Amino acid sequence: QVQLVESGGGLVQPGGSLRLSCAASGIIFRSSDMGWYRQAPGAQRELVARISSVGARTYAASAQGRFTISRDNAKNTVYLQMSSLKLEDTAVYYCKKEVTVFDSVSYWGQGTQVTVSS
Secondary structure (H helix, E strand, O other): OOEEEEEOOEEEOOOOOEEEEEEEEOOOHHHOOEEEEEEOOOOOOEEEEEEOOOOOEEEOOOOOOOEEEEEEOOOOEEEEEEOOOOHHHOEEEEEEEOOEOOEOOOEEOOOEEEEEOO
16 A cells, blocks of 8 residues: 655745655655745645655756755655745645556555745
């Protein structure tokens, strides 16, 4: 059974930081590309950052320079370090096991709420 369990969300003031974690089980994590997405109320889900199985990183323009995605294959966990948070970063953040040319199956976590508010 595949599980992606996000944690680390919460309420933070503008300019603050949070680190999200996504613990994976039931997949071959070290071979998986992983991503963080977010969905704000009334908006579509959007990519925030992605990290390949070999550590190549991709960021949305909104995340570039403020967010860092990383992974720990020994812990089957992917992280999203978020800093200089803005009001518009408020959303539910989801972890995803990505589809690749070698692996056509994707999975989503249940999401964790991040609220940036003063």
